[in-house]
Structure formats: C-alpha cells, structure tokens
Amino acid sequence: MAAGAASFGWPGHPSAAPAPDDPAPQMLPLRLTVNGRGHDLRLDSRTTLLDALREHIGLTGTKKGCDHGQCGACTVLVEGRRINSCLTLAAMHEGDAVTTVEGLAKGEALHPIQAAFIAHDGFQCGYCTPGQICSAVGMLAEARAGWPSHVTADIAGTAALSDAEIRERMSGNLCRCSAYPNIVAAIRDAAGSDL
Amino acid sequence: MEMNQPIGQTPLDGRPDGLVGRPVDRIDGRLKVTGLAPYAYETQALRNPAYGFIVEARIARGGIRSIDTAAARLAPGVIHVMTHENVPAQGERREQVWPQLQGTEIRFFGQPVAFVVAETFEQARAAAALVAVQYDAQPPKASLKDALGEAYKPKPAQTDPDSQAGDFEGAFGAAPVQLDVTYTTPPQVHAQMEPHATIAAWDGDKVVLQTANQMLNRGQKSLAGLLGLPPENVRLVSRYIGGGFGSKLQVQPEGVLAVLAAKAIGRPVKVAMTRQQEFHCASHRTGTIQRVRLGADRDGRLSALAHESWSDATPGDQFFETSANVTRSLYAAPHRLTRHRIANLNVPVTSAMRAPGEAVGQLAFECAMDELAEQLGIDPIELRVRNEPAEDPEKKVPFTVRQLVPCMREGARLFGWDKRGDAGSRREGRFMLGMGMSAAARLNPLMPSAARVRLGPDGYLTVRMAMTDIGTGTYTILAQIAGEMMGLPVERIRVEIGDTAYPMAAGSGGSFGAGSAGSALYVACDNLRQALLKAGDLRPDDAVFADGAVRAGNRTVTLAELAGRDGMEAAGEIKPGSLKERYSHYSFGAHFAEVAVDADTGEVRLRRMLGVFTGGRILNAKTARSQAIGGMIFGVGAALMEDGVLDPRYGSFVNRDLAEYHVPAHADVPEIEAVFLPERDDKANPLKSKGLGELGICGAGAALANAVYNATCVRVRDYPLTLDKLLPGLEEREGRVQRRS
Numbered sequence: 036m037a038a039g040a041a042s043f044g045w046p047g048h049p050s051a052a053p054a055p056d057d058p059a060p061q062m063l064p065l066r067l068t069v070n071g072r073g074h075d076l077r078l079d080s081r082t083t084l085l086d087a088l089r090e091h092i093g094l095t096g097t098k099k100g101c102d103h104g105q106c107g108a109c110t111v112l113v114e115g116r117r118i119n120s121c122l123t124l125a126a127m128h129e130g131d132a133v134t135t136v137e138g139l140a141k142g143e144a145l146h147p148i149q150a151a152f153i154a155h156d157g158f159q160c161g162y163c164t165p166g167q168i169c170s171a172v173g174m175l176a177e178a179r180a181g182w183p184s185h186v187t188a189d190i191a192g193t194a195a196l197s198d199a200e201i202r203e204r205m206s207g208n209l210c211r212c213s214a215y216p217n218i219v220a221a222i223r224d225a226a227g228s229d230l
Numbered sequence: 231m232e233m234n235q236p237i238g239q240t241p242l243d244g245r246p247d248g249l250v251g252r253p254v255d256r257i258d259g260r261l262k263v264t265g266l267a268p269y270a271y272e273t274q275a276l277r278n279p280a281y282g283f284i285v286e287a288r289i290a291r292g293g294i295r296s297i298d299t300a301a302a303r304l305a306p307g308v309i310h311v312m313t314h315e316n317v318p319a320q321g322e323r324r325e326q327v328w329p330q331l332q333g334t335e336i337r338f339f340g341q342p343v344a345f346v347v348a349e350t351f352e353q354a355r356a357a358a359a360l361v362a363v364q365y366d367a368q369p370p371k372a373s374l375k376d377a378l379g380e381a382y383k384p385k386p387a388q389t390d391p392d393s394q395a396g397d398f399e400g401a402f403g404a405a406p407v408q409l410d411v412t413y414t415t416p417p418q419v420h421a422q423m424e425p426h427a428t429i430a431a432w433d434g435d436k437v438v439l440q441t442a443n444q445m446l447n448r449g450q451k452s453l454a455g456l457l458g459l460p461p462e463n464v465r466l467v468s469r470y471i472g473g474g475f476g477s478k479l480q481v482q483p484e485g486v487l488a489v490l491a492a493k494a495i496g497r498p499v500k501v502a503m504t505r506q507q508e509f510h511c512a513s514h515r516t517g518t519i520q521r522v523r524l525g526a527d528r529d530g531r532l533s534a535l536a537h538e539s540w541s542d543a544t545p546g547d548q549f550f551e552t553s554a555n556v557t558r559s560l561y562a563a564p565h566r567l568t569r570h571r572i573a574n575l576n577v578p579v580t581s582a583m584r585a586p587g588e589a590v591g592q593l594a595f596e597c598a599m600d601e602l603a604e605q606l607g608i609d610p611i612e613l614r615v616r617n618e619p620a621e622d623p624e625k626k627v628p629f630t631v632r633q634l635v636p637c638m639r640e641g642a643r644l645f646g647w648d649k650r651g652d653a654g655s656r657r658e659g660r661f662m663l664g665m666g667m668s669a670a671a672r673l674n675p676l677m678p679s680a681a682r683v684r685l686g687p688d689g690y691l692t693v694r695m696a697m698t699d700i701g702t703g704t705y706t707i708l709a710q711i712a713g714e715m716m717g718l719p720v721e722r723i724r725v726e727i728g729d730t731a732y733p734m735a736a737g738s739g740g741s742f743g744a745g746s747a748g749s750a751l752y753v754a755c756d757n758l759r760q761a762l763l764k765a766g767d768l769r770p771d772d773a774v775f776a777d778g779a780v781r782a783g784n785r786t787v788t789l790a791e792l793a794g795r796d797g798m799e800a801a802g803e804i805k806p807g808s809l810k811e812r813y814s815h816y817s818f819g820a821h822f823a824e825v826a827v828d829a830d831t832g833e834v835r836l837r838r839m840l841g842v843f844t845g846g847r848i849l850n851a852k853t854a855r856s857q858a859i860g861g862m863i864f865g866v867g868a869a870l871m872e873d874g875v876l877d878p879r880y881g882s883f884v885n886r887d888l889a890e891y892h893v894p895a896h897a898d899v900p901e902i903e904a905v906f907l908p909e910r911d912d913k914a915n916p917l918k919s920k921g922l923g924e925l926g927i928c929g930a931g932a933a934l935a936n937a938v939y940n941a942t943c944v945r946v947r948d949y950p951l952t953l954d955k956l957l958p959g960l961e962e963r964e965g966r967v968q969r970r971s
C-alpha cells in the first residue's frame with residue numbers, strides 16, 4: 036500500500052496470507068470415523084473437521100455459519116462431547132468417534148431431541164438446527180454428569196435442569212430465526228425422556 | 231383471480247376442523263432435524279465444482295492503482311483469478327443486483343476486487359490472500375450525521391418519500407402540548423445463519439444457480455438482464471434457505487461472481503461468503519436519524535404529527551429506509567408531515583431488512599408516543615386509543631380490518647398491565663423494574679403469483695411454484711391449503727417449490743409470501759375442483775371434498791378415480807386488483823415487555839414479553855406463532871444490542887462477525903408469548919389472511935425501550951440501549967435522589 040494512502044485503508048496483511056516461514060500445506064492420508072463408519076481421505080492439512088464432513092465425506096447436515104467458533108451451527112459430538120467442528124482440524128481427529136446430526140436417529144426412529152424439535156417447532160429455517168440438536172445432546176450429558184454452568188447456584192450440587200440452565204448452556208448456539216423459546220421447550224421436554 | 235371485490239364464502243370457511251389453521255408440524259421438519267435438507271452450497275448433483283473466494287477492497291473510497299495476481303495464479307490448485315482486467319462484459323445494474331469487478335473505482339469497503347477459483351476451498355482462500363492490490367485511497371464519507379447537509383430527496387420507490395396533509399408547522403406551533411425528539415438507529419445486519427452461497431453451472435448458454443434467494447423470479451430477471459440473456463436461460467434453485475430477512479431478496483455479489491467464473495472456466499463454481507464478508511459484500515440495513523414532532527391538546531388528542539427520517543445509501547444508489555411510511559396510517563391527526571432524505575456515503579450496499587421502514591420507524595415513533603403519554607400523564611394505551619383513526623388518515627380510505635385497540639386491550643389484560651407503576655417506582659433489590667408497550671403495524675401487500683397443481687392417478691397432489699421457504703413455513707402452509715381444498719391429508723400433498731422452472735411466484739419478502747403464493751394455490755385448487763367435478767359429472771352445489779374423495783348428491787367418487795390414468799392438472803393465478811387502492815391494508819398488534827435494569831451497571835435484562843396480533847386467518851397456528859416470536863426477538867436485538875459500528879476512518883464495520891455484532895442468544899431470551907386474535911380479512915386475498923413474517927418485529931423494540939424508561943426514568947434515544955448510554959442518566963438520577971435525601 037502506498038504511503039500517504041495508507042491512512043484510509045486497512046493496514047497490514049490479510050490474516051490468511053502465509054507467513055514466509057509457514058510450512059507448506061501437505062496432503063494427508065487420514066481415516067475419520069463418523070457415525071460409526073470409517074472414511075479414508077486425503078486431505079489438505081488445513082482442512083477443518085467441518086469442511087472434511089461437508090466437502091469430503093458428503094455429510095452436509097453439519098452447517099457452517101461463521102467458521103470462527105461464534106455461532107455453533109457446526110456443533111458435532113466428538114467422543115460424546117460437543118465441539119465446534121470449524122475450530123478444529125480434521126487431522127486432529129483420526130481415531131476419534133465423531134457423531135453428526137445424521138448419526139443421531141436410529142433408522143427411522145428419530146432421536147428424542149429431534150422429535151421434540153419437530154413437535155415444539157424448535158426451528159424455522161433449520162440452518163442452526165443440526166448444531167442446536169447436537170449441542171443439546173452434548174449439553175444434557177454434561178448436565179447429567181453434574182457439570183455446573185454460569186447460572187448454577189451451588190456448583191458442588193447437581194443442578195436441576197431449569198429453563199435458565201438450558202438457556203445458559205445452549206447460548207453458544209445462535210438462532211437468528213430466534214426459535215429460542217421453542218428450542219428450550221423441546222429440550223426441556225426431551226430431557227425428561229430416556230435419551 | 232384479481233382482488234377487485236371482497237371475497238365471499240369460500241371452501242375454507244365454515245370448517246372449524248379444517249387443515250388450514252391447525253398447528254400442523256412442518257412437513258420439511260424431518261429433513262431439517264436429520265440434516266438431510268440440502269441448502270444451496272450443499273447441492274451434490276453437480277460434478278466436480280471448483281471453489282471460489284472473494285477478494286474484498288480494503289479501502290472505502292478511491293481507485294485500484296494496480297492489481298497483481300501473479301502469485302495467486304501460481305499458487306497450488308488455482309484455476310482462475312478474475313479481476314476488472316479480465317472479467318466478462320456485464321450489463322447495467324438491475325434493481326439491487328450490481329455488475330461485479332467493474333473498472334478501478336472503489337465505492338465502499340469490502341467491494342469485491344477479485345475472485346479466485348481453485349480446486350479446493352483451502353487453496354482458493356490461501357490464494358485470495360496473495361492477490362496484491364495497490365490503491366489510490368481517498369478519505370471516505372462514512373458518517374450520516376456529518377453528511378446531513380447534503381442529504382436529498384430520493385426518487386420515489388414504492389411510495390413517495392414525502393407526504394403532507396393540512397398545515398403541520400402552523401398546527402404544531404399552536405399545540406398546547408409539544409414534543410420534538412430525535413432518535414437514532416444504527417446500521418443493522420441481517421445475520422441470517424446461512425451465509426450467501428451459490429453453485430453456478432453452465433450448459434451452453436444456459437446457467438443454473440443453486441443459490442440462497444428469497445425471490446427467485448426477481449433474481450432470475452435481474453440476473454438475466456445483467457448477463458444479457460433471456461430470463462428462461464437463467465434458472466435459480468433454492469429448495470432450502472437458511473434464513474433471509476431481506477438479505478437474500480436479490481442476487482448478491484457471490485452469485486454474480488460464481489456465474490461469471492463458471493462461464494470462464496467451463497466448470498461449476500461454488501462459493502459462500504465468509505461471515506466477515508457478509509458485513510461488507512452483502513447488504514445491511516442503514517442507520518437512521520429520525521425526528522418526531524407531536525402536537526396535542528391536554529387530553530392527548532393529536533393535532534399535528536411529523537416524522538422525518540434520514541438514512542444513507544452506497545454511492546450511485548437511492549435506496550432509502552421508509553421509516554415514516556407507517557406513520558402515515560397509524561394515528562389520526564389533521565395536520566401531518568412525513569419526509570425521507572438520504573445521503574450517499576462510502577458504505578456497503580443498504581437494502582431491505584425485516585420490516586424495512588416499520589422496524590426502525592416504530593422504534594422512534596412508538597417511543598415518542600410513550601414520551602407524550604408520560605408528558606401528559608395519560609396511560610400509553612389510552613393515548614393511542616384517543617388517536618385511533620376512523621379511516622386511513624392520509625390515504626383517506628377505510629382499513630380492511632383494523633383491530634389495534636382490541637390487541638392493546640387484550641394484551642393489557644393478559645400481561646397484567648394494571649400492575650405497571652409510575653416511572654421509576656418499582657424496585658427489586660438491585661433491579662429497577664418497568665413495563666412498556668408499543669403498537670405494531672405492518673403493511674400487508676398482495677403480489678402476483680401463480681401455481682400449478684397435478685392430481686396423479688395415485689391420488690397424490692403435487693404443487694409446483696417458484697415460491698420459497700426461508701423458515702417461514704411455506705412448505706407446510708401450502709400443503710395445508712391444498713389439502714383442505716382437495717380433501718386430502720398433508721401426507722398426500724407433495725410441495726415442490728424453490729425453482730424458477732415452476733410457475734412464477736411472489737417469493738418471500740415484505741410479508742406477502744404466504745398470502746400471495748397461498749392464494750395462487752387456492753385458485754389452482756379451486757380450478758382443479760371444478761375440473762374434477764366436470765370429469766365426474768358431479769353436481770357442484772353440494773359437492774364436498776373430504777377424505778380423498780368427492781361426495782355430491784348421493785355419489786362418492788375417489789379423487790384417484792376422477793384423476794384417471796393420466797392424472798389431472800390445473801393452474802391458478804392471483805393478482806392485486808382495485809381493492810389495493812380502495813382500502814388501507816395493514817396487519818396490527820401490540821407488544822408488552824417487562825425489563826429489569828441493574829441499578830449499578832445499567833444492564834438491561836428482558837424479563838418477559840407478550841405480543842397480541844391480528845393476521846387475518848392464521849394458516850398454521852404453530853408456525854405463525856414461531857414467526858411472531860422470531861420477529862419479537864429480532865426487536866429485542868434491535869432494542870438492546872444490535873449495532874453495526876462503522877469506522878469513520880475506513881468506512882468498514884468494526885464489529886464484522888458474530889462475536890462482536892451481537893444478536894440475541896438463548897440466555898437473552900426469557901418467556902415470550904404471542905397470541906392471535908380471531909380475524910378474517912376478506913379484502914386481502916381469498917385466504918382472508920394477512921402477512922405475519924414482519925409484524926412481530928414492528929414496535930417490539932420500542933416496547934422494551936419504553937419499559938426501560940418506566941423502570942429508570944431515563945430516556946435513551948440512541949439505539950441500542952446499551953448500559954454505557956443508560957449509566958449517565960442513572961447516575962444523575964441517583965445523584966438527585968441523594969441530594970434530596
């Protein structure tokens with residue numbers, strides 16, 4: 036950028052530009068286990084778990100809303116724990132059991148959370164929905180394991196899953212359609228059933 | 231059918247057990263909760279697409295001095311780099327669809343300057359960072375406040391920017407009670423969860439876009455114009471859309487770039503905007519400055535009202551936020567004035583966002599009404615009731631149906647409005663509590679739409695139209711309408727929408743989607759009913775379509791039989807007619823909010839919220855409620871957090887992601903309820919329905935802002951109501967209280 040002009044434009048380099056001493060990206064052979072099935076892939080080392088699922092395995096149920104860990108649309112379960120799949124590289128998950136929204140139903144039978152989302156209209160456009168659902172499944176496991184949240188009054192005890200607890204624990208999953216009240220109702224409802 | 235007279239008795243009337251209106255689960259629900267509904271970027275039918283990545287301008291005003299693509303072109307996997315130097319010829323801008331990579335001039339930050347196409351997403355993104363652009367930069371104009379001196383009257387859009395009745399200035403000057411306040415609203419972004427995305431594939435001189443678009447036929451027309459092709463050569467497909475809120479009303483730059491690049495390389499190209507690009511490359515809602523003046527007598531009867539709005543637009547554009555349009559129809563006053571002005575700034579493209587006009591207009595006007603009520607010591611509902619007009623005060627025609635007063639009364643009852651105390655009177659520990667209300671009004675337009683239905687020999691009905699479902703529930707309500715008309719369960723209706731290969735439809739926008747598309751389908755089904763009766767030689771007068779059959783006289787024939795071996799087809803069409811001008815068409819409602827404001831920090835927390843609405847015939851009680859609640863929460867965002875912060879130095883959004891541009895999250899949203907009062911609007915459309923997609927946001931934020939005042943006695947006129955703006959007022963009040971004690 037020319038001197039003099041710089042004050043009106045953003046300084047510096049775009050963050051995606053490789054620094055001179057960055058190692059060149061490599062193509063990595065990789066085996067990912069998703070919803071119980073193995074996939075042998077050759078992936079660019081920069082590929083996120085999210086893009087591996089969507090672009091290379093063809094499981095597009097997991098959504099990309101921001102690619103920066105800010106919206107939760109890409110939430111999947113890795114070894115039963117919820118994570119933002121856009122914030123982790125595929126290469127870090129060889130050998131892990133990854134579960135996506137496509138892997139929750141048992142054949143024709145929907146997962147109770149999925150069924151509750153339909154019954155309570157816990158979505159509108161549906162784009163945040165796979166993330167909300169995977170997040171809810173992971174969240175309920177955390178709550179059952181006694182993990183406290185920011186709104187838990189007694190962090191030593193087991194918090195009852197109040198609406199405030201559900202809201203707090205689900206706040207990493209944005210829904211611009213704002214189906215929040217219905218999502219909370221769906222989770223409250225399904226939490227009572229045998230998951 | 232043309233809406234020239236009120237619709238009489240229809241097959242949808244008198245069937246309280248009918249499908250229409252019932253809280254039917256979404257028919258696309260299963261696909262959405264299992265992750266099997268393919269959105270634009272996820273369409274897998276196309277072979278071997280290449281990946282595109284947009285390079286954005288890093289200045290807001292000036293020119294490209296040079297652009298060096300050598301390093302990018304040599305980067306691994308790169309197939310093509312498109313810049314203004316090699317971009318194919320394009321026609322003029324059509325509506326909000328702009329030709330891309332035209333020349334060296336930069337008008338706004340984030341304007342695309344290059345498009346890199348590579349084998350993989352990772353390669354395209356990395357190579358995009360290697361495109362080296364030298365700029366001749368000039369200081370941008372990026373502050374609306376500083377540009378007010380050069381604001382001008384824009385070209386009329388749907389309506390004239392100005393309106394006037396009587397002598398506002400004279401009447402205002404003579405009014406015993408006057409209010410003159412200025413409100414500001416910041417730029418807002420749609421922030422729909424699915425970023426704009428397109429896969430473009432050419433076949434000879436025909437192109438297909440798998441894209442995220444709300445109004446397919448409009449997109450088809452404007453894109454075809456831009457490409458110099460007949461519209462039938464351009465096909466837009468949007469089966470599932472991850473939210474729109476106006477941002478997908480037009481083909482955005484990523485769509486145009488994908489089409490051009492796919493042509494250049496002879497291979498499909500897919501591209502999605504990054505979340506950061508959404509803020510600059512895609513459009514947003516302009517910030518506004520709004521002055522409201524109210525003149526009234528001591529009983530609160532308005533003699534004069536004025537609502538003026540200033541907004542900004544990108545260079546070369548005259549899109550303006552119609553903030554004051556709704557004010558023309560909301561309250562009675564003999565002397566009135568509305569005015570819209572714009573200034574062109576070096577800001578990204580501004581466009582319609584959920585309830586363009588009303589959403590921010592009512593943030594200002596409904597608070598001004600609250601201020602007047604406070605000044606007069608009159609209950610805010612009572613003030614509005616006293617100014618209820620007998621007819622549309624500016625158009626001078628009757629309203630189709632107007633139930634604003636019943637909405638306010640019922641809302642007050644359900645919410646416990648009588649427990650609202652005087653401003654600053656309710657306290658609960660650290661928290662100051664307050665209640666506020668607002669009226670809601672949103673235009674209810676009807677748009678031309680067509681539909682085709684086909685009854686197969688299997689007794690299934692297929693519905694086809696170029697309609698879209700952006701989360702509104704279109705799939706489901708169309709199945710309900712067709713099901714009830716034909717006497718079929720929703721399971722026997724196949725709804726095929728989201729493709730310009732189907733009959734032209736209104737699309738999703740402006741709250742006209744369900745009413746317009748649903749009416750076209752109603753007409754098509756009505757025509758099919760007539761054709762079936764004729765084929766079966768059945769008497770129409772007492773024919774009943776139910777349970778997959780027609781009963782007429784003493785005969786019952788199944789639809790499958792009537793359809794015959796080849797099946798049977800019918801088409802239908804709806805058009806606005808003379809009723810459009812003979813009546814004023816609005817949906818109405820009232821919002822109630824209760825907030826708690828932390829006296830120490832100024833943080834505002836919404837405690838609960840209620841909306842009471844009228845939307846004519848409700849087509850699906852479940853999805854309608856979701857629409858209303860979703861709109862209300864959009865209003866919560868506008869009131870409390872949404873704030874696109876423009877950096878005046880660079881003309882860029884400082885907070886261009888979802889971590890910094892705050893939209894409501896789960897923890898921000900307490901108990902919210904929406905209630906619909908019974909209504910039929912026989913002048914709106916044959917369904918007697920009204921639009922609901924935007925009504926929920928109209929006035930919602932104002933109810934919160936009024937609640938904040940009721941809690942704190944502090945009036946903030948600069949949205950959003952963040953704690954930094956409340957604290958000075960709270961401290962001042964605290965100081966006063968301390969001094970007094």
Ligand code: FES
Binds near residue numbers: 108109
């Ligand atoms: S896409 Fe991963 S958090 Fe948004």
Ligand code: FES
Binds near residue numbers: 162164210214473701
């Ligand atoms: S359903 Fe649309 S974003 Fe949540």
